Amino acid sequence: MADLHRRFDARRLALLAERTKRQARFDAGETPDFRADTAHIRDGDWRVGSIPAELQDRRVEITGPVDRKMVINALNSGAKVFMADFEDATSPTWTNQVEGQVNLKDLWAGTLSFDDPKSGKAYRLKDRRAVLKVRPRGWHLPENHLTVDGKPVSGALFDFGLYAFHNARAATEAGSGLWFYLPKLETMEEAALWDEVFRRAQDALGLPAGSFKATILIETITAAFEMDEILHALKDHIVGLNCGRWDYIFSTIKRLGGNPDFLTPDRSAMVMGDAFLNAYSLKLIDACHRRGAFAMGGMAAQIPVKNDEAANAAAFAKVRADKEREASNGHDGTWVAHPDLVPVAMEVFDRLMPGPNQLDRPLSGQDIGRERLLEIHQGPRTEAGLRENIRVGILYTEAWLGGRGAVPLFNLMEDAATAEISRTQVWQWRALSAHLDDGRVVDEALVRALIEDEIRRMPKELPHLEEAVRLFTDLCLAETCEEFLTLPAYARLEAQGVSS
Numbered sequence: 001m002a003d004l005h006r007r008f009d010a011r012r013l014a015l016l017a018e019r020t021k022r023q024a025r026f027d028a029g030e031t032p033d034f035r036a037d038t039a040h041i042r043d044g045d046w047r048v049g050s051i052p053a054e055l056q057d058r059r060v061e062i063t064g065p066v067d068r069k070m071v072i073n074a075l076n077s078g079a080k081v082f083m084a085d086f087e088d089a090t091s092p093t094w095t096n097q098v099e100g101q102v103n104l105k106d107l108w109a110g111t112l113s114f115d116d117p118k119s120g121k122a123y124r125l126k127d128r129r130a131v132l133k134v135r136p137r138g139w140h141l142p143e144n145h146l147t148v149d150g151k152p153v154s155g156a157l158f159d160f161g162l163y164a165f166h167n168a169r170a171a172t173e174a175g176s177g178l179w180f181y182l183p184k185l186e187t188m189e190e191a192a193l194w195d196e197v198f199r200r201a202q203d204a205l206g207l208p209a210g211s212f213k214a215t216i217l218i219e220t221i222t223a224a225f226e227m228d229e230i231l232h233a234l235k236d237h238i239v240g241l242n243c244g245r246w247d248y249i250f251s252t253i254k255r256l257g258g259n260p261d262f263l264t265p266d267r268s269a270m271v272m273g274d275a276f277l278n279a280y281s282l283k284l285i286d287a288c289h290r291r292g293a294f295a296m297g298g299m300a301a302q303i304p305v306k307n308d309e310a311a312n313a314a315a316f317a318k319v320r321a322d323k324e325r326e327a328s329n330g331h332d333g334t335w336v337a338h339p340d341l342v343p344v345a346m347e348v349f350d351r352l353m354p355g356p357n358q359l360d361r362p363l364s365g366q367d368i369g370r371e372r373l374l375e376i377h378q379g380p381r382t383e384a385g386l387r388e389n390i391r392v393g394i395l396y397t398e399a400w401l402g403g404r405g406a407v408p409l410f411n412l413m414e415d416a417a418t419a420e421i422s423r424t425q426v427w428q429w430r431a432l433s434a435h436l437d438d439g440r441v442v443d444e445a446l447v448r449a450l451i452e453d454e455i456r457r458m459p460k461e462l463p464h465l466e467e468a469v470r471l472f473t474d475l476c477l478a479e480t481c482e483e484f485l486t487l488p489a490y491a492r493l494e495a496q497g498v499s500s
């Protein structure tokens, strides 16, 4: 960890500073575009390196937090891949991060099991289980509990470094490897930093270059303009890109949210089949297939609805339709948030994707340019939409401050990415004095009044409610849009008494 920190942390911090400078340019009216200095990469004829056999068929991937029961359930779920998530689905308490590492180490050591003292249920791994991928935190989050030379290390390097150090040998000896998902990258330089980290770690562990393989989430508006460049920067270590739709919406609001041309409608109106979300997923498929890389779909937020058969059927139908769109468009696989949704997605991909993937499918040839990538969704802006953002944003933050990073709220999966949408959208509507469809202007007074009213309807006994309301309100009413909700929230984790 010390070696990784000393070699790479200054670069990480410099890249984060670049994000801030770029935000200032967006705030002054600039909009994203393809880079002139990398045209040769986009125009060049090259392909990514080899894809390991066990990653050739990824039609259904389940994601989830790293707690012991969930890890076992996910590995047993019937999905092809399980992404163990130290990121959007995990509140980064010290306990969560370290226990997550222990769980993964036990998996490779062959000792992962769990006896639930509450339910009395015994959890054991099945023989046939999902291939493991690990998603470390993004470049932005520190890990305050480990310092090197008096400075906190990066959360990303902590999650990656510990996992690689403890498991590379066991995974290789088991005939598998270390596979990663890398989140929230903004540029090819940020991807290149990961490439160097991989090379250094492989070297230090005595592994040949190319032993680690990653899938990169395209979940920032800036990265969508650098898909080729990101594939190229990680050429020997990349197997695909994934449409991280929730962070993508958040990133678009955050980066362009001060510009009235990018005023967004209700969150529920921003659906994958339309406008910039549709454009980016189609572009990602061609960008990947042209280079021999997987084009993974993303997460539908619906989860099973308990005790209401009709609502449950409607939720499953929405997931099915989302997966049908993905498979028909050419995605090579998709994500689900819950074991009950594995068969739903599997049925769709089995039906619409007869081979193990769609790498050989002809490119769509659609030339998706800047205009389509920046086409904002049309739809209503309603009090109900504003209230939903407030309700979900506060309740999610409350759970996060209590150490839970993924929560079911009003029958949807909510995690850090979806909560970021909630708070940035309230911020945007207020900052731009947006009009609701009923003619009212979203101003500080309206936001405060709706927050007050929503709190009245929330259970009073929630332990972190007061702090969550304070943080959420501050973020919505701030002069500028805070880079990440989880940064100020991380500073409060310890104060809430759940971090150690």
Ligand SMILES: CC(=O)SCCNC(=O)CCNC(=O)[C@H](O)C(C)(C)COP(=O)(O)OP(=O)(O)OC[C@H]1O[C@@H](n2cnc3c(N)ncnc32)[C@H](O)[C@@H]1OP(=O)(O)O
Binding pocket: 062, 063, 064, 065, 069, 070, 071, 073, 074, 085, 088, 089, 246, 247, 299, 303, 304, 336, 337, 338, 339, 406, 407, 408, 412, 413, 414, 415, 417, 418
């Ligand atoms: C935007 C993005 O980044 S998406 C990726 C990040 N987000 C995620 O990964 C969220 C993944 N999903 C989850 O964490 C969960 O499904 C939640 C929190 C939304 C709901 O979880 P629960 O309230 O436990 O759901 P529910 O009660 O229906 O669970 C039933 C069983 O399925 C298990 N389960 C539910 N979701 C998962 C999952 N994703 N992985 C493994 N097991 C799961 C539960 O542990 C429970 O097991 P048990 O019967 O042995 O006790």
Ligand SMILES: O=CC(=O)O
Binding pocket: 088, 217, 219, 243, 244, 245, 246, 247, 248, 298, 299, 417
């Ligand atoms: O990480 C996935 C997302 O949608 O965000």
Ligand SMILES: [Mg+2]
Binding pocket: 088, 183, 217, 219, 244, 246, 247, 417
């Ligand atoms: Mg994300």
